[in-house]
Amino acid sequence: MKPLLAALALLASINHAAAGEISLFTDADYRGRPLTLREPVMNLDRIGFNDRASSAIVRSGTWEICEHKDFGGRCIVLGPGEYRMFDGFNDQASSVRELERGRGRDGYRDRDRRHDDGGWGRRGPPVELFADRRFGGEGIMLASDVHSLRSRNFNDRAGSMIVREGEWQVCEHDDYRGRCVVYGPGRHPLPRGLDGMVSSVRRVR
Known part of the structure; x- marks a missing residue:
């Protein structure tokens, strides 16, 4: 005992x-x-x-x-x-x-982007969200805060994200409420509890 x-x-x-x-x-x-x-x-x-x-x-x-x-x-x-x-x-x-602090590989260099640069230059947009946990499927590019991903037709769909600059917070509800995780530069599959449940995204640093 x-x-x-x-x-x-x-x-x-x-x-x-x-x-x-x-x-x-x-x-x-x-x-x-x-x-x-x-x-x-x-x-x-x-x-x-x-x-x-x-x-x-x-x-x-x-x-x-x-x-x-x-x-x-x-x-x-x-x-x-x-x-x-x-x-x-x-x-x-x-x-x-x-x-929560997200864990991922820092210093990501954009070697395998699926999209054209879309005016972002060689480095690409600050953030991309992907429907698949392996950075595939449908995706959206972000450069500013989005208080509701419904406006981008991507609510509760994100399974992974790439951060190229800054630190970004993803949250399970609109207006940055509910469970949230912050990620810095890197490639990040979203954790259980947020995979397919993200509704808002904003830059925090």
Whole structure:
């Protein structure tokens, strides 16, 4: 029994260590009332912290902070580091969540594009979505945020994506809601839970 308990305790400690952590502060320079989070909060008003964040320290993970509840409206994405002042975003945060980081091969060079350059030049568009998980089938090219892929007749169809520049967030619902994953440059089959379920896409960095 003791070995089993020890194993469970070790697993719990590993999972805890892997979780992200962010601290928000009501004033600039990490002053004022602090709020430390390790889980998503869909509505900061419920814990008395709505529209109060002015600075942050991200100890681990990548976090999205949005101006409306349920991760709506304008959002900023923060990686590990210290942010002494939210320029242009002061006292506007209403929801916070850690983002999954997509894994893929970085430094992708566009060697096997299926399309003509379409005016994008040799490098191609910033993002392409494909219906097939192996970067085949129907696809669409994107250069800007799309709050609903219904407008592009590609809702709930994406199985993979190629990112050529920047970091892009794909989400399962319109307006960047629901489960979301962020991907940097590379070729990325979408994970279970998002394969064939993406409804919105936006650049976050």
